[in-house]
Every structure is written in C-alpha cells, then in structure tokens.
Amino acid sequence: MAKQKIQAPKGVSEYVPPRSSAFEFVRECLINPARKAGYLPIELPVFEDTELFTRGVGESTDVVSKEMYTFEDRGGRSITLRPEGTAGVMRAVIEHGLDRGQLPSKLWYAGAFFRAERPQAGRYRQFYQVGIEAIGLDDPAIDAEVIAIADAGFKAIGLNKYRLDLTSLGDAHSRAAHRIDLVAFIAQLDLDEATRARAAINPLRLFDDKRPEIRDAMNNAPLLMDYLSDSSKQHFAKVKSYLDALGIAYTLNPKMVRGLDYYTGTTFEFVHELLGAQSGIGGGGRYDGLMSELGGQELSGIGFGLGIDRALLAAEAEGVITSDSFASDLFIIPLGDLAKEKALLIASELRAAGKTIEIAFGDRALKGAMKGADKSGARFVIVLGDTEITTQSVELKEMKTGSTSSVKIDSLLGAL
C-alpha cells in the first residue's frame, strides 16, 4: 500500500459504519426527550475566547489548568477548543439577550468537545455530548425535570445498569462554612505530598479518592450536606420528592465531587456499572453564579451534559442495541438498464413515502446482489427484470423467512 499512512490524532473517537449507526441512534435518543420538553436547539462555535472558560469553569479546575486545547489565532487572540458546553451557552445567552425574554430559556445542544488528556477507555480528546440548559428559574420542579430528561434519554437507548447519584452543594455561604471545617479536618490527617497538594486546590477531591486508606480517613470528614441553609434544604427536599413521584430512583451521595467550579445546589451524576474507570455517563447540576460571573444578569440555571461516547459504550456493554433497527426496508435488484431506471423511480417514490430503499447497481450477478441484500440486513428484496416490468408485478421476498408473495409494483408501499 501507500507510504506513510496518516492516522487520526491521538485519542479522538471516530465512528465508522456499522458502529456509526449506533452512535447516531444513541445521540438521537439523548436529544429527543429535551425536544419533547420544549427545549430548543442552539448551535455554537467549538472554539471560544479562552477567558470564557478560565472565568466560567474556574481556574483551579483540572479542566482549565491542564486539559484545554489553547492556541493563539492570527490576530494574537487566545482561543480554546471548548472543553464543556455550559459556559459557551451562557455566553451566547447573554450575547443574544436570550435572558431578556420569557424565562426560563430552555436550550439543547449536541456536539464535539475537547480535552487534552491522556486517552483511556471511555475518555477521548475529542468526545461528544448532548446537553441542555434551563436558565432563569430556580424552581426545584425544573431540577427534577432536567434529571428526568436525562433519565428518559438513557432509558430510550435501553440502558438499565446505571444509577443516579444525587446531592446538593448548597449556596455559597454553606460551602464556605463547610470548606473551613473540611480544611481543618484534612490538616490533621497524615497525607503524602501529592494528596495534600490536591486537597489544597480543592479539598472536596479527597472524598473521591480511590485508595481505601484515604476513603477510611474521610469517613469522619464533615459533609457539605450538614451545612446546607434552610432554603437549600427545602429546595433539595422538593427535588427529591418530585423524583420520588416520578419513580426515578436515586442514591444520595453527599461525597459526590464535580470537576467544574460553577455548580451549586442540586447536583447529580449518572454512573454506569459496566464501564471501566470512566463510568460517568452524564452529569449536571445547578449553577447560581455563572451568569453573573460572565457578565450577565443574576440568574440561576440548571443543566446537564451527557456523554454520547460513553452512553454508546454502555449500550454495547449491555448489548441493548440491535443492528437490524438500522436496516433498509427494501432492497431492489434491477436487471438491465431499463430496470435500473424503473428501480430509481420506484425507490424515489417509496423514499418520499418514508421508506428506506437501497438499489443494487453495478451489474453484479444476481447471486452476488442477493448476497449484498442479505448483508445489508434489508427486510425485503425484489428482483426487477423485463418480466416484472411488463407484468407490473414483483415477487416480494421477506429475507428473514425466505417467503415470497406476488405484489403489484403500485402497491409495494402497502406491502412493506
């Protein structure tokens, strides 16, 4: 073959047939519940002014401090490939005055995100997310609805083996008070230097440590949940009761840590059982200070980001995606030039009626064309030759059973 083959950049996820169909299916499953809840699409650039993320996501987060693809454009501006979606949506909402009309502003997006990390199972440098944001309303009912939308997406895919972790991070005052006590608690632990450095950046991180000795040590650490203000507690209690009413099961996880600084109040994460180390298939929460931090009004919002790549991995691990759901309805095998013309015509009419039709072009032997039809997984096959054209009638063969029936070309649509 050729000389030097050029490969895809390190750590990117690519989807080629046949798996790309499954990817598309998962993506649509995750978007649809948002559409049905009245969320509207928003298409944003994949690169933004770097400052959007340093300010919005938080300088101290790993995402900003070491995982961003940042470069200078030709005008000397610092540009960053978006590492997450919420900050960009807030920027656009402020810039286009979407916060001036009726609230909440409800938006969904789907697309690629970028993080310069070491790749791993379920972790890519370019990955895909579906996200929604509901801006300008702090009713606990919308918190529950946002969670229900995410859950409906995973259910639509057919996923079962996942759980929902739920907590409340409270307001700024609650967090400040808790942080003082937590830092004091950590100070009296016997920790190695690296761990201490991590704790200095974000003490909550220690709750997430995978080492058993650290987990044990953190068992007696003060929990943020115990520092919540009355209003935060009430809000959270309502979120839980709405979820109960919806029959959405959740696990209270007061030790949950989120990687982005802007989260406040209700915070959640969907975790799949069958995935490897990167088992979070989606997460989100409320963000009270983000809009104003980015120069907008003091509006609260809530949203989520769901990992399409990981949801697909989870679906494959559960074996819930069946490939025949992507197959064509009918496969037409034309014999001869006139038949090709006729096949084109029949196909375009049936396609206009919503059917998926493939035609075997290329003058292959009938046997080969039949094989092609078989491989494609198409439900039905017809052979179109001179006889069929003169009689206006075809043998409609159902591939799964092998049975055939005589059908007029005009009534093919009804027979499919």
Add this chain to the structure above:
RNA sequence: GUGGGCGUAGCUCAGCUGGUAGAGCACUCGGUUGUGGUCCGAGAUGUCGCGGGUUCGAGCCCCGUCGCUCACCCCA
C-alpha cells in the same frame, strides 16, 4: 504528567528453544439458464509499526523511536 500491556493480511489472531509467514472471518469468482443465509472449489492481500544492532541468518534477541491500549490523575 506517571506506570503496565501490546504492535504480524481489511478484521481477530497463531507463529515452538532465531532458519526469510499462516489460520479463521471478511472480500472476489465459480459449483450451467433470474433469488441470499449452509456446503464445496478457486483467487487476491502483507517492505511481520519504523530505525539501528547482534548473527551465516531475526517476526522471534538487544537498543532506540513512533503508535495503540489500560490504569493513576481527572472527567462525559
């Protein structure tokens, strides 16, 4: 950024203590006239990741390099 595993046909891999490469799947054609999935036959495909070294001789040994992969960190 740190550690482990692995790089052989399109794919999954085999290749024993070094003797210049194989299987299965997939693909193409055929097993007489226009109907697939099974079976049988035939065929095509590799600078064994790349570079250097040891050796009469290396896919197998040594060094380097690149890539992939899993895990840590962190997260979707």
